[in-house]
Each structure stands twice: as structure tokens, then as C-alpha cells.
Amino acid sequence: MASERTTQTPVMARWKAPDGTNRRGTVTTSSRRTDPGAEVEIWTDLDGSPALRPMDAPTAHTHAALAGLGAALLTVGLVEVGRRLIVWRMVRERYNRIDRAWAKAGPDWGRTGTGS
Incomplete structure (x- = not known):
């Protein structure tokens, strides 16, 4: 006290x-x-x-609660960073597929008589 x-x-x-x-x-x-x-x-x-x-019991309980909160926040942060990395790679791969599809269509897509 x-x-x-x-x-x-x-x-x-x-x-x-x-x-x-x-x-x-x-x-x-x-x-x-x-x-x-x-x-x-x-x-x-x-x-x-x-x-x-x-430490007295209330101080030890406070330290334990703060340590638990810190560990939970760190875990949530690591999960969020991992999720963002996965989504970033998925979006990057999607854009790469779109770029390959556009390159395959050629520069004259949509013109009549080009066979596309």
C-alpha cells in the first residue's frame, strides 16, 4: 500500500x-x-x-496481468503482420497473372480482324 x-x-x-x-x-x-x-x-x-x-500479491498480480496483456498484444501483432504479408504476396501474384494475361493478349487487342 x-x-x-x-x-x-x-x-x-x-x-x-x-x-x-x-x-x-x-x-x-x-x-x-x-x-x-x-x-x-x-x-x-x-x-x-x-x-x-x-513483491506483495497485488503488485505481482498487476505485473502478471500486464505481462499477459503484452504477450497477447505481441501475438496479435505478429498474426496481423503475417496476414498482411500473405495478402501482399497474393495480390502481387494476382497482378503478375493479370500482367501476363495482358501481355499474351498483345498490344492490338480488341481490333477487328486480329484473331483475338
Whole structure:
């Protein structure tokens, strides 16, 4: 939620990695309690290194919906481009057949006595 968002503050922290080793480093936190000795929540990856906070469910749903919409639009666009290429080739071939038919009829078509 927008009301829960606060500024990120860098703090020096100590924590234990999943393998039990002690870690120390500068991390960012949204906690308001950043005085020395205060406990703050941080997020770590599987290796125990500091990581960004995971997305909340509404944000993840929004990202998924936008990704789905983008994929659908891309698919529709590719289908339309393919359709236009096919129609363009069909029209070009049709004009080529018409040009061949006109060339076969000769330059004097429609004149009486030419045998056409």
C-alpha cells in the first residue's frame, strides 16, 4: 500500500546466513528504528546476501496481468503482420497473372480482324 511505503535508510547490520555463518554489511531498510543496536528486518537471498523485498500479491498480480496483456498484444501483432504479408504476396501474384494475361493478349487487342 502507498501508506506503508517509506524511504529506504542504509544501516550497518549483522545477520546469520542460512548456513549459519555470521554476515555483516550495509543494507537498506524501511524501518524507522535505525539507531545503533536496534533490530530491523532485512531480506536475504538463498545464499544469505541482502536482497530486495519481494513483491506483495497485488503488485505481482498487476505485473502478471500486464505481462499477459503484452504477450497477447505481441501475438496479435505478429498474426496481423503475417496476414498482411500473405495478402501482399497474393495480390502481387494476382497482378503478375493479370500482367501476363495482358501481355499474351498483345498490344492490338480488341481490333477487328486480329484473331483475338
